[in-house]
Amino acid sequence: MSGLLAEEFVRLGHAVTVLTQTPGNLSEKRSYQILRQPSLRQLFRAIRWCDIFWQNNLSVRTVWPALLMRKPFVITHQGSYCPRPQGIDLGQRVKHLLVRLAPSVAISRAVAAAFEADSTIIPNPYDARIFRCPTREAEPPSDLIFVGRLVTEKGIDLLLEALVRLREHALFPRLTIVGSGPERAAMEGLVSRLGLGETVTFLGPKRDLELASLLTQHKIIIVPSRYDEPFGVVALEGIACGCVAVGSVGGGLPEAIGPCGWTFPNGDVDALARALEDQLRAPEVRRRLTASAPAHLARFQPAVVAEAYLALFRSQLP
Numbered sequence: 001m002s003g004l005l006a007e008e009f010v011r012l013g014h015a016v017t018v019l020t021q022t023p024g025n026l027s028e029k030r031s032y033q034i035l036r037q038p039s040l041r042q043l044f045r046a047i048r049w050c051d052i053f054w055q056n057n058l059s060v061r062t063v064w065p066a067l068l069m070r071k072p073f074v075i076t077h078q079g080s081y082c083p084r085p086q087g088i089d090l091g092q093r094v095k096h097l098l099v100r101l102a103p104s105v106a107i108s109r110a111v112a113a114a115f116e117a118d119s120t121i122i123p124n125p126y127d128a129r130i131f132r133c134p135t136r137e138a139e140p141p142s143d144l145i146f147v148g149r150l151v152t153e154k155g156i157d158l159l160l161e162a163l164v165r166l167r168e169h170a171l172f173p174r175l176t177i178v179g180s181g182p183e184r185a186a187m188e189g190l191v192s193r194l195g196l197g198e199t200v201t202f203l204g205p206k207r208d209l210e211l212a213s214l215l216t217q218h219k220i221i222i223v224p225s226r227y228d229e230p231f232g233v234v235a236l237e238g239i240a241c242g243c244v245a246v247g248s249v250g251g252g253l254p255e256a257i258g259p260c261g262w263t264f265p266n267g268d269v270d271a272l273a274r275a276l277e278d279q280l281r282a283p284e285v286r287r288r289l290t291a292s293a294p295a296h297l298a299r300f301q302p303a304v305v306a307e308a309y310l311a312l313f314r315s316q317l318p
Helices: 002-011 040-049 060-068 090-101 156-167 184-193 208-216 233-240 253-260 269-280 283-291 293-300 302-315
Strands: 017-020 033-036 053-056 073-077 104-106 119-121 142-147 175-178 200-204 218-223 244-248 261-264
Touching: 002 017, 002 302, 017 040, 040 060, 053 060, 060 073, 060 090, 073 090, 073 302, 142 156, 142 208, 142 233, 156 175, 156 184, 156 269, 175 208, 184 200, 208 218, 208 233, 218 233, 218 269, 233 244, 233 253, 233 293, 244 253, 244 269, 244 283, 253 261, 253 283, 253 293, 261 269, 269 283, 283 293, 293 302
Parallel strands: 017 033, 053 073, 073 104, 104 119, 142 175, 142 218, 175 200, 218 244, 244 261
Antiparallel strands: none
16 A cells, blocks of 8 residues: 555655565665665654655654654554553553654544544555456356455355355355465365365465456455454455455445445354345346445545545645
């Protein structure tokens, strides 16, 4: 998300430097400067250079030079990683103090609710250049797709159990699982034990155009997370590629799905199965939901999100 918005800021005429602790390819070509794992000297120099220091997730490690130099800074909260402190919890109390010292942005109403300070809600964008739906008259050939890390909290086992429930109602949809993670072997074993081997395919990780092409071939994208997702860019990507979205109701995921799909209570296999059955048996409903996509996706376009940030940044300048 940071890279997508950095490109938009540059396109709109602004100079951008991205500071990150992640390693990467030093020869990569970008329209903006990237400082990877910056030294203290580089950090001070970059903060002194900028007009606004934007923290895309609060980092105590890098924000203190901005405080020393009295540089305006804005914090975006990508999740509820900063719960209200209980008892003596110095780390969390420092974070909550910092949140009160700078304007806060939350990516969803659910994330905003995790903080005592008021937050401007600006959702994350999706890459509209890559994820888009081709004009088509016929329905996509494939049924269901899951995209994400293969970890317990993503609820893949719930989805597989829901497929068993659907078989009891004479429905045998095919499911494509895209992603990697430590639970892949366990999920493949569960597929075998449930007798779903002929209808479930594991494709491993896919990205960008290859992922977008896969999404356009499916009717429904499922995000069955057990926990409360802060937001749901993967749902936006699926919707942009013509899928109806079915996701768990906790957290910010419903804000990403909007009028383009259905939600179900987190962890409720029967409710997930009913939602999938309703969607699979009602192509006219799916057509109505996908028709809502352009209006819904408009506020998540990179240019729109970038302009919202720039308006906030300008309001902080002397």
